[in-house]
Amino acid sequence: MxxxxxxxxxxxxxxxxxxxxxxxxxxxxxxxxxxxxxxxxxxxxxxxxxxxxxxxxxxxxxxxxxxxxxxxxxxxxxxxxxxxxxxxxxxxxxxxxxxxxxxxxxxxxxxxxxxxxxxxxxxxxxxxxGKATFKTEEVPMDVSDDEFVDHFLKVEGESLKMTALSVGNPHAVIFVEDASQVDLDKFGPAIENHPAFPQRTNVHFVEMVSPKEIIVVTWERGAGPTLACGTGATSCVIAGNKLEKLDESVLVHLPGGELQIDVYQDETGLGAFMEGxxxxxxxxxxxxxx
The missing domain is CATH 3.10.310.10 (Diaminopimelate Epimerase; Chain A, domain 1)
Structure with a gap:
């Protein structure tokens, strides 16, 4: 050395x-x-x-x-x-x-x-x-569904409704009533390392303030709890837009600050701009x- x-x-x-x-x-x-x-x-x-x-x-x-x-x-x-x-x-x-x-x-x-x-x-x-993909083989996610959108996954004895997608890296998005009440240390690593995600995944819990504003807490793959995740904020807004919960332009509140995410769509799918x-x-x- x-x-x-x-x-x-x-x-x-x-x-x-x-x-x-x-x-x-x-x-x-x-x-x-x-x-x-x-x-x-x-x-x-x-x-x-x-x-x-x-x-x-x-x-x-x-x-x-x-x-x-x-x-x-x-x-x-x-x-x-x-x-x-x-x-x-x-x-x-x-x-x-x-x-x-x-x-x-x-x-x-x-x-x-x-x-x-x-x-x-x-x-x-x-x-x-860029564009998101919801195809489970591309996320990747090891399940029988072609897409895992608003479906239930058994985690730590509970059934959590989530949406899996990739924006270049894998994400699991879960909408909740109150993000501050999520046991992130319990569910974060359990979902990150769930057998359904062969390459592990980033995990996000999303609280809706309005269709134009959300609060997100994140367990980042390979890092744990994090103050902010740009691809995560992007995935949350794209997932929410696909589920018809969120508008095209959304302000994302993260523990470390705010990001503006603007979704666009064409014949090939949903993408987004992130600014911060x-x-x-x-x-x-x-x-x-x-």
């Missing part, structure tokens, strides 16, 4: 926090070490502490740049709404790409991010999150063993 000096930025979107590492010019942490380093960096109280680690990488195709995100447990995720906003702000503010429209390569396809810039810095990001801010907490330097 050898000592490596690691430069990083600590950022958050609505309190959903990440360590961001620039590997655009060269790889800093080798592929076989990434998961272990992520776990170490994310340990709260012992290291930087974060919900995950984001790597800025060159595109492998025709996008402007590549976004990679790892959960705190070291697993790589397909997409993250709060993470991609932090990533986009980092990329612009650090002069890696100075376009106010960025095509970002993710494991869930290319995402188009439009930046609002004030005084030379990104103040907010609007992301085309991202914040640089601090830049740091540390020495790690690799």
């Amino acid at each position: 050898s000592n490596t000096t690691l430069l990083f930025s600590k950022m958050h979107g609505l309190g959903n926090d990440y360590v961001v590492i620039d590997e655009y010019e060269k790889e800093i942490i080798s592929e076989d070490k990434k998961s272990d380093v992520v776990v170490e960096l994310c340990r709260r109280g012992f290291s930087v502490g974060a919900d995950g680690v984001i790597f800025v990488s060159p595109s492998t195709g025709e996008a402007d740049i590549r976004f990679r995100i790892f959960n705190a447990d070291g697993s790589e995720a397909e997409m993250c709404g709060n993470g991609i906003r932090c990533f986009s702000k980092f990329v612009y503010d650090n002069g890696i790409i100075r376009n106010e429209k960025i095509n970002v390569e993710t494991m869930a396809g290319i995402k188009v991010v439009n930046l609002t810039v004030e005084n030379g810095k990104v103040s907010s990001c609007r992301v085309d999150m 801010d991202s914040v640089l907490a601090f830049d740091g330097i540390m020495v790690i063993d690799l």
